[in-house]
Amino acid sequence: MDDSQKQLLDLLTSKDELVGSIAHDLKGLLSGIEGGVYLVNSGLKKDNQSRVDQGFDMVKRNVDRIRKTVSSILYYVKKREFDWIEVEITALFESVGKVLADRAAHLGVDLRITADDGVFEADEFAVHSLLANIADYALESCHTAKIKPSPAVALSSKIDQTDLVIEILADGFVIEDETQKLVFEPGYAPRGVDRSHLGLFVARGLIDLHGGSLTITPSPERGTTLFRVVMSLSKPFDLADDADENTEDMLEREWDR
């Protein structure tokens, strides 16, 4: 088998693994919705309002998770041109915070948001998605790791000359070297910390499409992991409006990397 055949086989295998991972995640989410429906129905039959409330919460939570998974899949497969606009940093962070608040509360992880005033040029939906996906991964990792009694995830931003620096600090989780190499790969299925790994693959692709960078810094002595996203405040010069590549082509290129 020559190199190009081997590469093609690797690519096909990765895509099969990715589809398998998505199917596994969706099965879990459907179980959550079915569980919620069961609790609502049985709660109504038994006139148990507490059970009905618990059931509705379960349904809402899992519908939200399915929405995020589907969003990530659509980003991967859809031909989508970026819609570059001026995004207000504070409003963006508030919106991400609202989306994640229930999830953080459910996982027992404190979520803290601080953002500098200001604006930057980006595709608002894409940036919202990538921040939410990284933060969700951080929340779930802190919950699963159980290394601190009061884990927390802090999202912050600051403007550094011509760049926007976004930091997501997971206080209660230390990413391992091996995981760092794998976590942004499409077929990666971490044990236990699942359901958001496709989002991380898409998150990295979206950061690249904005001409930005992402670094991950674990601090074992502090029990933390810092995800640092740096993006230009202005749309990068080489990402011209009339660029030939669309989103899907660039994500394909990312996949093949």
Place this chain on the structure above:
Amino acid sequence: MSNTRHKILVVDDEPDVVSYLTTFLEDEGFTVVSAQDGPDGIAKARAERPDLITLDITMPGMSGIEVLTILRRDPELNPIPVIVITGVTSFKKQLSFRGVRPPEAFMQKPMDLELLMSNIDNLLKHSALKATNE
């Protein structure tokens, strides 16, 4: 079949699945204990000596496969029937390399509750017959 004397241990890292199974099985008259990871599952199996265990495969730290291997290798826990309830389809191959007895039943998520009850009833009847004959 009388269910009130039977105890089931539910092992799954997903809280919603634990709530679902616990509520359903309690409604069916079982006593239910639960564990959200492998080590707690093993500890509760030893402490509670359930009549049956439902076991997820994909869990943080210790997977369901490792839990099942430990259960099978412990002479006191080996007889407890295990139903694997999982979204993973390839675990049977992994088990064959460990030389352990496979689970008595295997179910895919999302769950078919009728099938689950049928499996539980059959396994508990089988256990009762086995105990009578020994």
